[in-house]
Amino acid sequence: MANPKIDFLYLSENDMIEAGVTDMLGCVDAMEEMFRLLKMGDFRMGGAGNNSHGIMMVFPEESPFPNMPVDGPDRRFMAMPAYLGGQFDMVGMKWYGSNTENKQKELPRSILMLTLNDKDTGAPMAHMSANILSAYRTGAIPGVGARYYSREDSKTVGIVGPGVMSKTAFDSFMTVRPGIKRVQIKGRGKKSMQSFIDYVKGKYPTVSEIVIADDIEGAAKDADILFLGTSSPTGDINEYPYVKEEWIKPGAFICCPAAARFDDDFILNRARNVADYVPLYEAWAEEMPYPAYHTIPIPAVHCMDLIADGRLAKEQLEDLSDVLTGKLPARKNEDEIIVYSVGGLPVEDVAWGTIVYRNALEKGIGTTLNLWDKPYLA
Numbered sequence: 209m210a211n212p213k214i215d216f217l218y219l220s221e222n223d224m225i226e227a228g229v230t231d232m233l234g235c236v237d238a239m240e241e242m243f244r245l246l247k248m249g250d251f252r253m254g255g256a257g258n259n260s261h262g263i264m265m266v267f268p269e270e271s272p273f274p275n276m277p278v279d280g281p282d283r284r285f286m287a288m289p290a291y292l293g294g295q296f297d298m299v300g301m302k303w304y305g306s307n308t309e310n311k312q313k314e315l316p317r318s319i320l321m322l323t324l325n326d327k328d329t330g331a332p333m334a335h336m337s338a339n340i341l342s343a344y345r346t347g348a349i350p351g352v353g354a355r356y357y358s359r360e361d362s363k364t365v366g367i368v369g370p371g372v373m374s375k376t377a378f379d380s381f382m383t384v385r386p387g388i389k390r391v392q393i394k395g396r397g398k399k400s401m402q403s404f405i406d407y408v409k410g411k412y413p414t415v416s417e418i419v420i421a422d423d424i425e426g427a428a429k430d431a432d433i434l435f436l437g438t439s440s441p442t443g444d445i446n447e448y449p450y451v452k453e454e455w456i457k458p459g460a461f462i463c464c465p466a467a468a469r470f471d472d473d474f475i476l477n478r479a480r481n482v483a484d485y486v487p488l489y490e491a492w493a494e495e496m497p498y499p500a501y502h503t504i505p506i507p508a509v510h511c512m513d514l515i516a517d518g519r520l521a522k523e524q525l526e527d528l529s530d531v532l533t534g535k536l537p538a539r540k541n542e543d544e545i546i547v548y549s550v551g552g553l554p555v556e557d558v559a560w561g562t563i564v565y566r567n568a569l570e571k572g573i574g575t576t577l578n579l580w581d582k583p584y585l586a
Contacts, residue, residue, distance in 0.1 A: 212586065214579040219336035219568055223575075227568040229340050232379045235348040235560055236355065240532060242292060242559040243352065246485055247529035250293030253554050259487040260495070262288035262302075262554055281308040282317055282439070290554035291327065292562075300324040300558040302338055316372075318342075322561045332579060334565045338557065341564065343376045345556040349484055350435065350463040351380025353548045356531050356538040357482065358433050358461035364390040366431030368424055368449055369438025370404030373465060377435050382412055385433070390417040394427035396438070428455040433463065440467035440505055448505050453478070458543040465550035467505035475511065475547070476520055480540070482548045483508040486527040489551065508549030 219227065228234065245251055254260040265285045267277045277283065289301040304320035311317065320338035325331060354362075362385045367374050370393050382388055391408055395401040405418055421427040428434050428451055440448050448469040456462070475481060483489055486508075493512040496503050501510040514520035528548075530536040568574045 212583055213581045214331045215576050216332040216579060217334045217336075217565065217568060217574045218577050219334060219565070219574045221337040221340060223568060223573050224337050224340055224564060227564045227571065227573045229344060229560070229564045232344065232348065232351070232376070232383045234563065235344045236351040236380055236383055238559050238563055239345065239348045239556060240352050240355070241294065242296075242555055243485070243529045243532055245292060245294045245296075246553075246555065247527075247533055248294075251555050252291040254289050255491055255495070257487065257491055257494075259485075259491040261488060261492070261552060262286050281441075283307045283309075288554035288557065290558045292555045292558045296559050296562045297327065298324055298558055298562040299327045299330075300554075300561055302342065302554060302557040304338070304342075322557050324558070324561060324565055334561075334568075334574075335577075336561060336565065338561070341560055342557060343372055344379075345560045346373055346465065346550075346552065347376025347378075347380050348560075349380075349550045349552075349556065350377040350465065350548070351384050352532075353463060353482070353484070353528060353546075353550070354381050354433060354461060355384040356528075357546045357548060358385060359459050359539075359542070360385070361387065362432035362461075363387060364392065364431050364433070366392045366394075366421070366427035366429075366434040367404065368394045368427050368434070368436045369466065370395045370400050371437060374435055374437040375404060375407050377437065377463065377465070378408065379411075381433055381435075382415075386414070388412075388433075389415060390419070391415060392419045392421050392427045392429070392431060394421040394424055424449060424451060425455045428457075428460075430457050431460060432457065433461050435463045436468040437466050442467075442503055442505055445469060445501060445505070445510075456545055458545065460545050462545065462547050463550065464507050464547060465552070468507050469505075469510075470507065470547065472514070472519075475507070476514065476524075478545070479547045480526070480544050481508065481511050481524055482526045482528055482531075482546055483511075484528050484548070484550050485553060486525060488553060489525070489549075492551075504551075506549045506551060507547055508551070511549075
């Protein structure tokens with residue numbers, strides 16, 4: 209019998225916390241399973257090849273319309289739709305607006321929401337606060353990489369850019385490498401560095417050394433895991449945070465979810481270049497003007513430019529899932545240096561959002577809202 213009534217669950221930020229959105233081990237495990245489903249092809253995202261990061265709307269530098277916003281740092285709106293199969297079997301879309309000036313209003317730079325939908329009817333199933341969800345899924349992707357590529361005896365982490373993304377990434381590093389004892393931090397401001405230090409001290413008493421580095425070299429020196437999480441203006445690659453090969457410890461795992469620059473000779477001849485999901489970078493190469501690295505400052509984007517130039521062989525940019533599925537070894541030798549690029553995928557939000565939503569249903573968390581009892585225009 210037909211039932212046209214549609215209710216859906218609303219989850220506030222506090223609801224999300226109660227439903228387990230900050231469970232980093234669960235999130236790392238969910239992201240690992242998501243990557244396996246990507247490799248199998250049991251997913252869909254936007255774009256002609258179903259691999260797009262999403263659809264972004266930006267504003268012009270100047271506008272004749274007085275009410276239209278103009279371009280500014282991190283000023284954009286973005287829709288990120290996806291379907292993920294397997295145990296998730298869910299359609300969803302993350303939607304957000306971003307503006308650096310939000311900080312002056314004591315707001316996050318980006319304000320995010322995630323909607324989950326019935327895969328057959330399109331009816332909403334949940335609408336949830338997604339800032340913490342997005343931060344944790346973003347931090348968990350470095351954790352999946354560290355679980356496989358970092359040395360098991362890793363003791364020292366270098367952090368460049370101690371913001372929110374670095375905090376959740378550090379959570380994931382501690383989750384998969386609990387023997388970490390030392391953190392070396394390079395930041396721009398005292399406030400962000402102190403916030404990061406307080407976070408580590410309060411959450412990880414086993415970390416016995418916290419060092420403030422004067423520069424990137426100081427953060428990178430002797431680091432088993434190096435995390436480059438600082439924002440940078442795009443357009444001039446010479447302004448991207450630069451890591452010199454001689455600063456890098458043999459065997460280091462370098463995680464790059466933001467701007468990062470290395471010498472081409474190192475990338476071409478000695479680094480092991482890994483991407484979280486290579487088809488995402490191939491989609492960016494098609495969507496963005498060449499060279500794309502000037503617009504998207506992640507090392508794997510530069511690898512795509514080098515491939516287009518005929519300087520880097522396509523197989524020199526590896527896909528994380530090839531290690532997860534056993535096609536490639538996690539480490540070819542103990543001294544190899546892995547440069548791991550993290551781009552971000554809509555399926556990540558759907559994966560973790562689905563698990564948190566199901567937790568909320570099981571625990572009776574959230575507010576049920578009604579869309580209609582019967583559609584007016586049926």
